[in-house]
Amino acid sequence: MGIAEEDFDKPKIAVVNSSSRLSVCYQHLDQVSEVVQEAIRAAGGLPFEIRTVAPSDFVTSAGKGGRYLMPTRDLLVNDVEVQVEGAVLDGMILLASCDKTTPAQLMAAGRLNLPSLVLACGYQLGRECGGHHVDIEEVYNSVGALKAGKISLGDLTEMTCQAIKGPGVCAGLATANSMHCMAEALGMALPGNAPIRAGGDRLYELARQAGRRIVELTEEGTTARQILTPAAFRNAVTVACAIGTSVNVMRHLIAVAVESECDVDIIAEFERAADRVSQVTRIRPNGPDRIETFDEAGGVSGAMRQIAGELDLSVLTVSGHTLGQNLDARPDPDPAVIRPLANPFRNEPGLIIIRGNLAPDGAVVKLSAVPAAVRRFEGAASVFEDENQAIEGLRTGAVKPGDVVVLRMLGPKGGPGTVFAASFMAALVGAGLGDSVAVITDGELSGLNSGITIGQVMPEAAEGGPLAVVETGDRVLIDLNERRLTLAIDDEEMSARIGALVPRPPTTEKGWLALYQQLVQPLSKGAVLGVR
Incomplete structure (x- = not known):
């Protein structure tokens, strides 16, 4: 392998690279990896590039109705564990790109509890x-x-x-850029890393800094769980609500906390943050500003400066400094793009949790992407268990203004593997019905989705959740002010319907999806894998 004897005692650093020629998200990662490896060598470390599965929502979702998307997150976690822990490496730097890589890499960092650093590798133009x-x-x-x-x-x-x-993840504050921001908000990425343009000079300079810093972290013995603390997760949740991230950050933050064995209730933290944080940015799809505008205005560091009074500034970060020290060293943000908390764009949070007899464990709403005039919606349920049939309903007129479309049996267990229900929502908006038709689903949404959308309904229908008993024509009430999601039947009728549910037979899928269905935990537990 060409390794000199004198190198054997150097810190052995995994450079976790999900490079793939299947998707534009990953086209530049090999170049980033080379820069990182050179910096590790220059800092006195010994880099080992580790290749992993590379899930991409727009490519991997082409098959099986998107059912591989969530399962590939957890496949990547185990991929990292086997290669890094199995080889007894000393630390790892994680090259983050598309939607599932960043949460998977954070989960792996929490599970292995090694010195770890996330390098967000940027957005496309x-x-x-x-x-x-x-x-x-x-x-x-x-x-x-x-x-x-x-x-x-x-x-x-x-x-x-x-x-x-050019290369990189989807433009806008969709799941990939949202999770890049979460990595920095958690303290697991260097200050100023998110969002960042893929292929730009600043990314490669950060790659060099990250390569040097991971060697220092390893020598200092600073591990992931020293950074992934309850206070760090509370900070990330607060940032998510303030900037209006993708709805999917909730399930991913839960999963990272579970893998880190961190005693924090992420759902409860979202509920608390919603009472004290308002929206200080309006990045697409939440408003007119583009992701590069957010980047130029100060990015997530700038947002954290504007909401610093709501954050725990004493938490440790991978820079070796506290969050407060990091923010003090950052420039003032552009208030035209990132407003102070005292003067927000909207006097409400970007994300909220709603509950009710249809979502006793909660559901998530990207409030920042819901039309401002819509805070209460009541309509007749139109139930589908296949997204393609719902999209066909748009063409035929079966989906009408005033309907509440229920897309169910699309969750992690029901899919199996969470079905990418986002295409229906996008089609609905494109058809001009985003303001007049509501959507409730236990499937996966995109951070690009906008409209009256209730996602990640918990428990999912395949777990026997109340979503499974909704019938076409039932009245459904969505009240975003009261944060309630209600099926208009009494408790006795609800109990009778749930009692009459017949368990769905196991999937006829084979291979990884069948294994995933047997092992996946509830959405409220982050849909991580485990034995019940």
Whole structure:
């Protein structure tokens, strides 16, 4: 292998790289890895590149209705464990990219409790098309516009040719950029890392800093669980509510806390944060500002400076300094993009948890992406257990203004593997019904989704949750002010329906999805793997 004898006693550092030629998200990671490895060597460490599975929502979701997306998160966690712990390596730097890599890498860091550092590897850019800026969000929502006959296939094709300019994750505050921000908010990424443009000079400078710093962390003996504390998770939740991250950060933060054996109730922390934090940014899909604008304005560090009074500034971070010390060294944010908490864009949090007889364990709403005029919605349920049928309902008129569309049996156990229900929501918005049709689902949504959307309903329908007993025509009430989700039947009727449920037979899927269904824990536990 060409390793000199004198190198054997150096800190052995895993460079965890999910590089793949399947997706643009990962096209630049090999170059980033080389820079990191050079910096580790220069700092006195011995780097070992570790290749892992590379889940990509837009590519991996092409098969099995997106059922591989959540399972690949946990596959990646175990992939890292086997290669890093099995080889008795001393520390690891984790190259984070698409939606599932960052949470999986944080989960692995918490599980192994080694000196660990996340390097967020950045977002892609869009470009001009038809006289206006186009990115992947525009393409996503335009599928519904095509279904509704508002644009032609040629128009959509032209958008797809222009929407992505360079490597990196989806533009906007979708799940990937949201989780990059969460890594920094947790203290697991260096200050100023999120969001960051993929392929830019600043990313490579941070890669060099990160390579040096992981060697120092290893020599200092600072492990992941010294950083992933209850206070750090509370900070991350507060930031998520203040900037309006993807709805998926909740399940991922729960999973990271579970793997870190950290005694913190993430759902309760979201409920508490919603009472004291308002939205200080309006990054797409929450408003007009693009992710590069947020980056230039100060990024998540800038947001944390603006809400510093609500954060625990004493927590340790991978920089070796406290969060407060990190923020003191950062420039003032642009208040036109990142407002102070005393003067927010909206006097409400970006994310909330709602409960009720349809979601006794909670459900999550990206309030920042719900039309401001809609805080109460009541309608007749229209139930689907197949997303494609729901999308066809848009074309045929079966889905009408005033409906509450219930997409169920799409959760981790029901899929098996959480079904990517986000396509229906995007199609709904593209069809012009995002303000007049509500969606409730136990499937997976995208951080790009907007509209009246209730996601991650807990327990999921396949676990015997109340969502399983909703019938087409039932009245459903969504009250975002009261944070309630209610099926308009009495307790006796609800109990009778749940009592009459017939357990679904095990999946006919084979291989990894079948194993996942047997091992996956409830959404309220982060949908991690374990033996019940």
